[in-house]
Amino acid sequence: MKAIKYIGLVIFIIAITIFTGTLFTGSFGLTKAEVNEYVETQGYKSEVIKQELEKATVTDEELSIFEFSSRVRDAYQASNNHYDDLIAKYDADKNWDKKGEQFQYKIYGKPHTLSYNLAKKAGSGFVKENAGLMWWLTFGLGSIGALLFILPNLILLGAPGIKNDGIFHKAATNRGWIAWLVLIYLVTFYLALYFRADYVVNWTFILDPISEFLNGGEASQWFVYGFLYCTIMSVMAVRMYIKYRHNKYQIMRTTSVLFFQIVFAFLIPEIMTSLNMPGYDFKNAFPLDYDFFFEWNIKSLTKSGGIGVFILVWGTILTLVIVPLMVYFFGKRWYCSWVCGCGGLAETLGDPYRHLSDKSLKSWKLERWVIHSVLVISVLMTVVTLYCYFSGAESLLGINSQWIKDTYSFLIGAWFAGVIGTGFYPIFGNRVWCRFGCPLAAYLGLVQRFKSRFRITTNGGQCISCGNCSTYCEMGIDVRAYAQKGENIVRSSCVGCGVCSAVCPRGVLKLENGSMDGRINPTEVLLGNDINLMDLLNQK
């Protein structure tokens, strides 16, 4: 069994090496005709860009993606510089008309996105020509290797039950060197995905056939991310099924997040796209879906006919009615650990790191400041955006609409949710984003804290303060602090994953929905002691 596990590990490492290695393969170049066509379809007015791009990309040299990217970016830069020089010149000449004319020739857009779009057309080589084979060598082999590593646990872990043996002894799960390596890999991955899409263009070639099958178009880096996301969640869900096979709550919850990720976040939007509808994830609620009310989205939805209007109405109702109502009945867990994609990844890929969250009072204080600030900022951003959309103004209260959107997308959308939120799993635990950053979680949390039937019930006086519940709380809630006082746990951040209840060796904790009366029940003396003493102190 152990041998199978190690073979699986080796296969997985080979697959991830091939996957990473593909980035350094292939050659990139265009023909004159291709450059012409591209410049025309893009509608560039610049008179020098065609020439610059030809110089950069029409070559007999075998350019790697990195050289290609650098040349393309330089070409765009050269074109823009050309017009910037003219602008400066006319400015000096005080020739305002001429100066004003030049701006239309400038090409806007993120350099790496411009380069990505060209690279997508310019790539050739083994990976692109053998996408099927490469899929098997990367996704296929990786999944097989990971499963071979995971499946033997059915026997190796012994009888069903809580098996956390050695978690704090292993370099992978106790912030050792393996954890740091994984962190570096994940952070690099997210940085590339968000900010250097052109560097990972080879990955999109691997998935082009699948993308074309699903939505009729070529794979983008977001398609790669979505597909990878689903693959990782599926494989790691198998791990959850084995680890918690004695616990039906965990089984159901894992199945639920997997279903919502694959069907709602991945398949439905792809199919909608293939039907010329706007691709929409029906479960992704604002303000987690922070660009739902951005102008481009509203415009694109209103232009898409009936379905677009339906999505607009649905998205609004989802946030204003469905989300709070469901939290009232079931707690925010219905979303965070049963439906949400971020939660889904945290509960599958992130489960091995759940015990690394910080439980100190300090981090709880920090958490409340940060997450509620993000909520306020996201709402403010949306108000500014909508005001500007309907009034045609560029800013509200001195806040520029474009600036706040760009800043939020960069800092919160990319850095916080992605690079830190997932990249730091192996060191800070699997819910950094959900705990400190997610504006939707903050909103759900407020409802959960003040108006919900959900609580974690503490079983009378049975707590022995062992600390398993707090240790394995991914949200960093000091569960024990409540349980050892005989008090129910009602916390805005609780995502209801149910693991505190699972790891409790004394059957003290139970996630429940029930009457709001007595839900919050601070006690001085625990159940089981002198009735007079309990009366005296608890009714004071």
Add this chain to the structure above:
Amino acid sequence: MEHIVIIGNGISGVTVARHIRKNSDKKITIVSSETDHFFSRTALMYIYMGHMKYEHTKPYEDYFWEKNRIELKKGFVKTIETQSKTLHFAEGGTLQYDKLVIATGSKPNKFGWPGQDLDGVQGLYSKQDLDTLERNAPDNKACNRAVIVGGGLIGIEFAEMLVSRKIPVTFLVREDSFWNGVLPKGESEMISRHIKSHHIDLRLSTNLKEIKADKNGRAKSIIITETGEEIDCNVVGLTAGVSPNINFIKDSNIETDRGVLVNRNLETNIPNVYAIGDCAQQREAIGNRRPIEAVWYTGRMMGEALAQTICGNTMEYNPGHWFNSAKFLDIEYQTYGWVFAERGRPEYERHFHWIHKDDDKCITIAYHKDTNVFLGINTFGIRMRHEFFDTILTQKWTVDKVIEHLAAANFDPEFYKLHEKAIVSQFNTETGSTIRLSKKGWRKIFA
């Protein structure tokens, strides 16, 4: 300002300190030679098993003590001078008190076995014991086999710990079925089978004769009394119960027996000296309870009660309905009220026992054979609600009514398969009743 000194920073000592602070401004000092801060003793096993680190076992963050003006002193009390109200420390130095609380807990029993003090022979009670074990048995290369002597709750935990590091374990148990002095037969036998299924070499009806040393004075093997068999091992765990840790008091004029003798107010024979927790011995047992209760929960309850007395609101230690819990490898155990094993069972106590076919869940309900009044329940592998049983024990429900409302007692996580129907149906068959399981929730019943 009155100075309250508490010897011992376990659950009893810390509870009394916390509650004194809640009710007064007295100066409070907790003395301990074990650790700087309070930790959960019941969680020691999880540190060795790698589920937690030591810091996770501390129920309060380190800032807590200063914030609540509870002074912590690290030191080993050598003698207590009750005349001058002075503690003398082994490290030198003294400490004056106005009121003294002795909460020094237990120490592992040793019954005079030859070789019981050798290197490699140890109990499992303190943080120091855990550190010793980490040295004695870091892995299965340094420790090829361990022998555990004594089949109680610490014994099974000790075995589970060693198994988590793949160390082969031989488990010597004096009784003919695991813990059957406490558990009724059906349960005890199920747990015995469960232990064996974890590849623990469980030897029932087996006593330790002696522990043999190698030439360096380390334990190398043990001899079994009954068969004379010699078992090679590197570690011998002594888990044949615990007794009060009160050697340092023996020379003082505080009256002791096996533990520090206290009345119902937890007062010793010396005014302003109290004892609580594992080390306290009631002059007369309370109800069915033992005079010495070495249980987490009772230590906490004594602390809660004594704090009232110390703060001027004299209050007896008057615990409510008995409850307890444990975990045997993968099987959780809870008990509410009294369920006696075959040994020492009152003549009026009758049992209903149900066991699941998977052999990992069972319950035993005890009731009075004449009045049918429910006396207590043991539950294995099914979680049940403390508040439910505490209430019905007070209300003296009959066993029929308890069986009818058993679903309301369930505390398992949502979506778990429920077994109440099977339990009710078996009860009906055995007793000729026609009870139908009620679907009412527990709040509705008591409303």
